[in-house]
Amino acid sequence: MALERTESKARAAFERHGLSDEQLVAMLRTMLMQRTLENRGFQLNRQGKIPFASASEGHEAVQAGAATAFERGKDILVPYYRDLGLELGIGLEPYEVLLSLFARAADHSAGRQFPHHYASRELGLHTISSVIAAQLPHAVGAAYALQYRGERGRAVLTTFGDGATSEGEWHESVNFAAVHRLPIVFLCENNEWAISTPLALQMGQPDVYKRATGYGIPGIVVNGMDPIACYAAVREALERARSGGGPTLVEAKCYRFLSHTTDDDDRTYRSRAEVAERRKDDPVPGFERLLIERAVLSEQDAEALKRSVLEEVNDATDRAEAMAYPASTTLYERVYAESWQPWRE
Secondary structure (H helix, E strand, O other), X not given: OHHHHHHHHHHHOOOOOOOOHHHHHHHHHHHHHHHHHHHHHHHHHHOOOOOOOEOOOOOHHHHHHHHHHOOOOOOEEEOOOOOHHHHHHOOOOHHHHHHHHHOOOOOOOOOXXXXXXXXXXXXOEOOOOOOOOOHHHHHHHHHHHHHHHOOOOOOEEEEEEHHHHHOHHHHHHHHHHHXXXXXXXXXXXXXXXXXXXXXXXXXXXXXXXXXXXXXXXXEEEEEOOOHHXXXXXXXXXXXXXXXOOOOEEEEEEOOOOOOXXXXXXXXXXXXXXXXXXXXXXXXXXXXXXXXHHOOOOOHXXXXXXXXXXXXHHHHHHHHHHOOOOOXXXXXXXXXXXXXXXXXXX
C-alpha cells in the first residue's frame, strides 16, 4: 500500500500536459528509434554501404514532442534534412528510411532523392531541397493554399535550423505569413551550429524567438531537451494556427552532438570537452529516466523497448539492403507529375 501511495504521488507531481502513459512511451520509442537509425546510418556509411547520412542526435526531444502535437490526416509537415525523428513520429517507417539511405527502387522517390529527404502524400509529408531555408517559401505556399481554400482546422508545421534564420528566404517567408495571418508554425531547432559556424558568429541576437516581435506574431522559446515542453509549445502554436490565429515562431534550444553529416569532421571546429559537457543534457536517457522515476514504465519495460527498436532497425536494414537498385531505363520516371519527357511534347 505504501508503494502504491509513493507511485501515486510521483504521478500526481508529473506535469504531462494531458499526455497519456501510452503517448509518453510512444514519444520515448520515437526518440530511441531516431537515435538507433541515425547510428545505423553512420555505421553503414563507415562500412562503405551508403555514401551519406546526416545527424540529429540532440534533436530527439524537439522532434518527438512536435510530432505528437501534429495531427495526422490534417496537418502538413514541411521539414528540413535533420528531422528524422519528426518524420518517424508522424508515421514514417524505419524500412522507408533504410530504402532511402540505400537508394533502392522501392523507395518513395525510386532512389533518386537525397538521403533523409522523404515525402509521403498520405502522411502529409512534403519533400524538400537541401538548400538552406528553401523549404520555407514552399511551406508558406501550402499554408496560403489552406487559407485560400477555407480549410479551417488544418495547419502547416515547418522546421529549420538556426543557420536558416540568416537566409533571405526565412525573412520573406515569415513576413508573408505574418502579413496574411497564415495557418503555419515556424519551428526553429536551434542547435547552436550552422554546420561549422557557432551561434555567436551567426547573429547578434542569439534568441531567435525574439525576432517574432518585428513581424507582429507570437514568439515562444522552449527547452529543446524536454519533449513534453516541446509538445506543449508546438501544440499551442498549431492550435492557434488551425483556429485562424495566424503564425507563431517557436524556438527550441537544443544541441547537435554529432558532426553535421558523415562528410563533416566536427573536431576541426569544437572540442571533445565541449561535446562531452553538453552530453550531460542528452534528452534520450534523460526522458527515459523521467518516465521510470514517474512510474510510467519500469526499467524492464525500458530495456524491452530498446530491444524492440533495435530488432526493428536490424530487420529493416536487412530487408532494404536486399532490394534492387532502380533500373537505368527508369531514369526519367517519377520526376515530373505527368509525362516522363514533358520537354518533347
